[in-house]
Amino acid sequence: MKKTSYFSYSFGCRVNEAEKEEIDRKMALNSFKFDNEKPDIYIINTCSVTQKAEREARQLIYRVKKDLPETKIVVTGCSATYWIKNNLHKTLPIDLMIDNVNKDFLVELIKKRLSYAPELHPRGVVKNLKNKFLDSGRAMIKIQDGCQRFCSFCIVPYLRGIPHSEKIKTLVTKIQNLPTSIKEVILTAINTEAFGYDSGEKFTNLLRNVIDNTKVPRISFGSIHPWSISEEFFDFYKEYQPKNRLVNFFHVPLQSGSDKILSLMKRGYKSSEINEKLRLIKVLNKSALIATDVIVGFLDETDRDFEGTYNFLRDSPISKFHVFRFSKRTKTAADYIAKRLKEPTSEEKNKRSKALIELSQKKQSAFMESNLGRKSSVLFLEKTFEEYREGLLDNQLPIYIPNTPYGCIEAGKLKNVKIIEYKNGRLFGKIV
Secondary structure (H helix, E strand, O other): OOOOEEEEEEOOOHHHHHHHHHHHHHHHHOOOEEOOOOOOEEEEEEOOOOHHHHHHHHHHHHHHHHHOOOOEEEEEEHHHHHHHHOOOHHHOOOOEEEOHHHHHHHHHHHHHHOOOOOOOOHHHOOOOOOOOOHHHOEEEEEEEEOOOOOOOOOOHHHHHOOOEEOOHHHHHHHHHOOOOOOOEEEEEEOOHHHOOOOOOOOHHHHHHHHHHHOOOOEEEEOOOOHHHOOHHHHHHHHHHHHHOOEOOEEEOOOEOOOHHHHHHOOOOOOHHHHHHHHHHHHHHOOOOEEEEEEEEOOOOOOHHHHHHHHHHHHHOOOOEEEEEEOOOOOOOHHHHHOOOOOOOOHHHHHHHHHHHHHHHHHHHHHHHHHOOOOEEEEEEEEEEEOOEEEEEOOOOOEEEEEOEOOEOOOOOOEEEEEEEEEEOOEEEEEEO
8 A cells, every 4th residue: 555645844943843853753653655756745834933934835835736736735833823813724725724732733633634544653663754954963852832921023922822841851751762873952942931831840950851861962952042041051051061962052032232122022131131141151161152033123223223233243242143124923012013113114124134144244254263273073964065074063063074085974973073274154174
């Protein structure tokens, strides 16, 4: 009997990627066959943070319907939840739409609603699971979902619900059961500060338990929210950073460097508070790469406000920015206050975005050069560049190592490397 095939695609954040990994695992466990060319089922895990993300999801739906008319389209994620809540899903050419509440039951719903009933994989063994992270020795583990902060620009709390977390014991067991080929675990969350909101457990205790009770060489987090970088976190970091298990990468979504804009966004902190915390990270670990998210063109952002953000980022220890142009989302607080506050024009947003992207490129280049001469472990990826294999340093910077005369360096392997050259925006090294 021919196996039913599927393909999955995920937009958006690391949490979505972690959920996609879990969907892939469950599909394989239920004997669905992965097929990236002509699948029977096409699963789309959507994002709704911006109007652009939502638009891209709709475009993919229509493209799949046009190119693969016989393929069943299953849509889930934040845009799916938004469309269902606002009764917008009925016009889309899809076969099944599943909101975030029911995402964990996606495979069961596919089997029931689309009349696919393959047998459960014997003994729960899953082989040959295709995934760009797993193939490179990395596994995403979702630790938390939902958010209680309700920042004025953000639609996520309305689509993900109140915070709920996995228990520490469950997460440790999940990591212990990963195959030995996994060399890095990426802990993902909608809001790390809300970990344990429903259970009383703490994020720092999760990190302690993972490091103390598992053997995966690298532990990282997809992002760490500013509210999580507390005195308690620094106590943990001072104790555990020397163990060389934590990846030296901090993605801290700040959104703005202007105190006025941070207040309008309802972020709950001032730029000076965050800057002090970030500088302490660099004091404790000078090779740490700090990245952030920034929104330009938020409501009532003047040239002076933007200049404050620009100067803050220029002078801070942050070396990489992901820049987003403000996108007003229906039913958020920003949607209501927009009635009394002016929104910058598209031209102003584009100009500010361009300025920050150029600053980010300049700062990232300087940080990459500062790594020259350093030795680091490298986790090799599936990606190649000419005669080089791409890998990730202990701070997640990409590096390129020449393949040996005996063949390509195998993806998913950890090796020690010396960083010897910075050229055309790339770091190069050699195995030591």
